[in-house]
Amino acid sequence: MKQKFYDTAVKQEKAVLVGVVTPNVTDEQQKEYLEELQFLVETAGGETVKWFTQKLQRPERATFVGTGKLEEIKEYVTAEEIDMVVFDDELSPSQLRNIERELGVKILDRNNLILDIFAGRAQTAQAKTQVELAQLQYLLPRLTRLWTHLERQKGGIGMRGPGESQIETDRRLILNKISLLKDKLKLIDRQNETQRKNRNQMVRVALVGYTNVGKSTIMNMISKSDVFAENKLFATLDTTVRKVVIENLPFLLSDTVGFIRKLPHHLVECFKSTLDEVREADILVHVVDVSHPNFEDQIRTVNETLKELGAIDKQMITVFNKIDAYQPVQNHPGDEAHVLTLEEFKNSWMGSNNSPAIFISALLKENVDEFRKLLYDHILAIHSVRYPYDHLLY
Template sequence: MAIRKIYDTAIKPERAVLVGIITPNETEDQEKEYLEELAFLVETAGGETINTFTQRMQKPDRATFVGSGKLDEIKAYVNAEEADIVVFDDELSPSQLRNIENELKIKILDRSNLILDIFANRAKTAQAKTQVELAQLQYLLPRLTRMWTHLERQKGGIGMRGPGETQIESDRRMILNKISLLKEKLKQIDKQNETQRKNRGELIRVALVGYTNVGKSTIMNMISKSEVFAENKLFATLDTTVRKVVIDNLPFLLSDTVGFIRKLPHHLVECFKSTLDEVREADILVHVVDISHPNFEDHINTVNETLKDLGAIDKPVITVFNKIDAYKPAEVARDDNGDEQAKKNITIDDFKNSWMAKHSSPAVFISATEKKNVEEFRQLLYDKVIKIHTARYPYNNLLY
């Protein structure tokens, strides 16, 4: 059995090796970007990335995710550099996890497990903690066998049950019972939240949505003059924060929600749907986009897909392109037919004009940290809120 190192990541970060595969419908640049995001997740969890490995494959190997030759290459590097952890960019099956750990003799995590670890560290409220614990148990349940491989296990037959199998069955019952209790607890929390939402009166509701680490909490602080935790790390905000905001004597509610991310574990999406009730019940969505990120258009698509899953895709949307101070002109090397052509710089004005031409929803380009174009954003938000307010409460029109 492998001897595992134990680190206090606040003192010495664990050294991680990242592994991903390039499928036929992905490019090397896309996989590079995925692994860069995975490295950011590792950093957020308190580790540091020392190397990455990729392999071009039709699909993941059923036994070891990557091919045997690539696994030998990873093993040699891990042993030579004394790495502490290997992180895979996709969710591993229980058998893959077991086989890889047996081969590498080192701690193995997949993307889902890493995100769960970050969520567990970030959760502050009772609701978030309950949701994370539920997701962790749902992730753990099919992987119990791997955790008891050190115990004797015998094949079936009356009177031939090994202690490992007995312990697995006992643990499975305990976990299923705990899952049931947590679901009941979440139902009670949901009822309390629903009561709180009803007590907020007739104010228009606006929800900030977007990919993780795009600046939603910074915008929340800027507009509401509150002190919501904001940090340049993924999932800085897990708990939904709601503030009353007033613009030109027009009050409305503004909520900050958990950021979305590609390949988000499905059980986490299920668990956090109660938190995302603020999104489903919002009158207006403010979709915040980090325009300085080279793949921000992919992020837009990821958020839209998640909103579609939540049944909130048809709500009025204001698109806020944030971080214009960090934007670097992109280079385009293909024409409309997909053929290579001379590269040219795409400025923010170029992108703004093309975006406005293609989309009917309003958009604004700001820098929340440097307070650029903030008044334009506030005016756009006011116009959107007052339009819904006057339609819903015509008897109050003279007040604004």
């Protein structure tokens, strides 16, 4: 008898991306947004095969893009057997329903995709609870799309009522679950607050920054610990706190979840408890990937998020990381780009506008000693004020 073999490998889902270029967004910005969305798809385990963009004054109310563009997307999706279409902005429940009905494949928006990545990355009870709460809050107004199969049935006698009552039942169950998760988070927050009070005697430093800028690599380098670091968005989701000692001066260093533009509102709300480490830190170390072509936009995104968290006025050190991969902008095509030296970095606008600033390569351990010294000086200054009789020890 011939033995049968079955392919058990998980098939990589093929995706197309869709973005709208509004008057306040340049073509270059839209390109960067879709590159980031593509990175999110790859982080989630998918493969992007094509982008679709359309210039509009504002997204169409019914289908996000125009009917002609939607038809173009449909033809491509059908011909290439695409598994999912991912939109770069949040879709309303009606847009989601209309697009799904027209294209006949799985439809995701940026928020849904980020939630899916967070769900896969969450490790601790707190992170898992926060993600589940965000997912339910996202799902609640979109419940009707789960019951569209009722529309296909003929003869509405006895059908419309059960459908509606089932949706109401599900809505009530989700609201109850949301309430339970919020209570659970309050309990976890109280436990974490107790832990933070026990750690209050030491100066606290928090690493903040855009996602995938090298915060976890710096955490490992400074604390000599083994925090998970990977070239993927949101590689670190759970806040990690380590006790670190530099020249006999102890302090607490925390690695927090990376920020990202267009971060889902539900996630910002849910993760505010995790980001208490940011709000309660004495010093923020803002890590910037200086090799990213749009690192200035990333700096603005992080500062806006810090402002929302009420932490923008904290003492801050800016760390421009990945100087080994920095690619200067060419003023004229054909000109040779001059790679800045460390001294030139310090004297550049980046150094003067973000003082105190340090330029390092965490990967190559370049300028790390100077970074440690800068960090030590700032921690010692706070420690000396907080514990005036201890300064003679350091």
